[in-house]
Amino acid sequence: MENCTMGGVCEEGLFSRIFTQQARSLRNYLVYKFGDSEKANDLTQDAFAKLWENCADVPEEKAKSYLYTVANNAALNKIAHKKVVLAYAQNTTASAVTTESPEFVYEEEEFRTRLHHAIGNLSDAQRTAFLMNRIDGKKYHEIAELLEISVKAVEKRISGALVSLRREIGRI
Amino acid sequence: METDEKYDLAKWMAGEMNDDELKAFRNAPEFETYEWIANASRDFRTEAFDQDKMLARVMAGKPRPKIPKVIPFYRSNLFRAAAVLILSAGLFFILKPNPMTTEHTAFGKTASLVLPDASHVELNSGSEITFDESAWNQKRELALKGEAYFKVAKGKTFEVNTDLGKVTVVGTQFNVKARGSRLEVECYEGKVNVTVGNHKTLLTPGTWVVFDDGNPKGVPVLDNTQPAWTQGEMQFTSAPLEEVIAEMERRFDVRIELKTKIDKTVSATFSGTDFQETMATICTLYKLNATTSNDVVILSAYE
Numbered sequence: 001m002e003n004c005t006m007g008g009v010c011e012e013g014l015f016s017r018i019f020t021q022q023a024r025s026l027r028n029y030l031v032y033k034f035g036d037s038e039k040a041n042d043l044t045q046d047a048f049a050k051l052w053e054n055c056a057d058v059p060e061e062k063a064k065s066y067l068y069t070v071a072n073n074a075a076l077n078k079i080a081h082k083k084v085v086l087a088y089a090q091n092t093t094a095s096a097v098t099t100e101s102p103e104f105v106y107e108e109e110e111f112r113t114r115l116h117h118a119i120g121n122l123s124d125a126q127r128t129a130f131l132m133n134r135i136d137g138k139k140y141h142e143i144a145e146l147l148e149i150s151v152k153a154v155e156k157r158i159s160g161a162l163v164s165l166r167r168e169i170g171r172i
Numbered sequence: 173m174e175t176d177e178k179y180d181l182a183k184w185m186a187g188e189m190n191d192d193e194l195k196a197f198r199n200a201p202e203f204e205t206y207e208w209i210a211n212a213s214r215d216f217r218t219e220a221f222d223q224d225k226m227l228a229r230v231m232a233g234k235p236r237p238k239i240p241k242v243i244p245f246y247r248s249n250l251f252r253a254a255a256v257l258i259l260s261a262g263l264f265f266i267l268k269p270n271p272m273t274t275e276h277t278a279f280g281k282t283a284s285l286v287l288p289d290a291s292h293v294e295l296n297s298g299s300e301i302t303f304d305e306s307a308w309n310q311k312r313e314l315a316l317k318g319e320a321y322f323k324v325a326k327g328k329t330f331e332v333n334t335d336l337g338k339v340t341v342v343g344t345q346f347n348v349k350a351r352g353s354r355l356e357v358e359c360y361e362g363k364v365n366v367t368v369g370n371h372k373t374l375l376t377p378g379t380w381v382v383f384d385d386g387n388p389k390g391v392p393v394l395d396n397t398q399p400a401w402t403q404g405e406m407q408f409t410s411a412p413l414e415e416v417i418a419e420m421e422r423r424f425d426v427r428i429e430l431k432t433k434i435d436k437t438v439s440a441t442f443s444g445t446d447f448q449e450t451m452a453t454i455c456t457l458y459k460l461n462a463t464t465s466n467d468v469v470i471l472s473a474y475e
Contacts (some may be wrong), residue, residue: 008448010235019227028218037219041226048230055235056448059464086216115212133185134213140186155182162181165213166205 009063010055018063019048025136026067029146032131033124034075035082047071068146083120084127086135111169118168122161129154130161185210252284260285260305276300277318280425282401287312291330292323296349296401298422318422319349321399324362337368337383346375347399351418355383358394382409406442406450413438413458417471420450431472434458 009015023044030040047070051058058066119127128147132138138146140154147154179197183189184206189197197203260273275295277283283295288308293301299318304311312324313331323345324330332339334350344362349355357366359375366373368383375381382389392409400407406419413434421428424447438457442450451469455462459474 010448012231015231016227019230020223023223023226027221031218037221041221045226045230048226049233052230052233053236061464086218111208112212115209116216119213119216130213131216134210135216135218140182155180158182158185159180162185162206162209165209166202169205169209 008056009051009058009060014060015052015055018051018060022064022067023048025132025138026071028136029068029128029132030071030075032084032128035084035120037085039075043071043075046074064146065148068148086116086119114169115165118165121168122164126157126161126164129157133158181206253286256283256285272302273305274300274302278425279422287314287325289325289327291325294321294402296320296422297425316348316350318351319347319401321345321347321402336386337366340365340367345398347380352415353385354415357381358399360394360397360399400441401444404443404445406444407440408442409439410437411439413454416442416454420447420454424450427468429468429470431470432460 009018026047027040027044030043031037034040047067050070051063051067119131122130129143132143132146133140140151140158144151144154179193179200180189184194184197256275260275275283275285275293277295277297277299279298282297285293285295285301287293287303288305289312291312295301296319299316299320301314301316301320303314311331312328313333315333317335320332322330322332322341324341326342328342330341330344332341332348334348334355336350336353336355339346339348339357341362341364344364345360346362346364347356347358347360349357355366355368357364357375358380359377361377363377364375366375366381366383368386368388371383371386371388373381373388378394380392380394382392396403396407401423406416406423408416408419413436414430416438417428417430420426423444426447436458440453440457442453444450451462454460455471455474458471460471461474463470463472
């Protein structure tokens, strides 16, 4: 019945597909918001468990916002915020930098530490929107859809985040 | 004046600044810092987590079955009969100049009615009966559009008129379905006379007849003791897909659009209460794809 996805998301292939597409970004969003990977994992699992339980009643196109709503509601008041902990990716930009002088590398490290710290000091709203865009590569309209806010509001959060970050890390 | 208010930073980071805006921003003293932030923040990562394990745990749970949309009429027979009686009494007074009584069921609903002589009528979804209540004791006669199951009290001749033909009985149980160009009459008890044009058919218990465009299609044997639809099912015998879809629209109160032409007919019994299940069976049977758009279910051929 792969070809018949009417109305619900109970079909296992469809459900796994939604999971694969959404689990990481939902979980990352919760990490950005609460700073706690363990809690974020639990909330993500609970949200998908709830979607699975109610799969017959949730149409495919509503599944995404359903997950975010469930996770947000479950998290209300229950979670003490921690400071966000992120890791650096050893990617191409980083390795290109290593060809620079040791002083430059050191300075770069110093700034990255400050940036990390500054991200942790952003408001939840600014940080989630900013990191969803930067780390998960989500477009503003995608963020707006998931958080159920306007694109204008997302842009405001992004601009606000950039200003706060620049002020806190100082001039390069 | 701060740079922050002068430039649309969000627009810049989305790469949506035009050349002039970008040129001006590049000359701002803060530009380099912003550029560095935008690039460096892309290199952060969250801790890895085991997705497969999580999915396995999630799907170890059991989905809750869908709450049926259509509640079979027999669950609240008494309430509905009472409601309909009160309603028909009200209608009778409101529509005094017109002595005809009309009972109508919307899509997705069925109704159970009691006629003045205590005969019972079960009205299927999207159906209508009209009769003269004051003259009922002289002549038991009603007009039917759609489908209804009758349990007629003993007495004089009972007549059901449809656009497609006339059904006459004396004390019996029978089902009449007049949809499109097709008239189906099923006899469950007593004797039923079906008149279509010059053609007359006498049905005995356990038999039924189909007229398509006025042409009889033989008298097959019934394999149930009550119409399937009164048991929460939808039964079809050599029915075209269009007819199945039309019945689904009435039973589930949905709109379905068939985007492909299919000549296969179907003889099957589907659930009349579980929309998902019926839709899935039909999709598989006919190799169709179902998508929803603006509350309309669109069925198209599956590649």
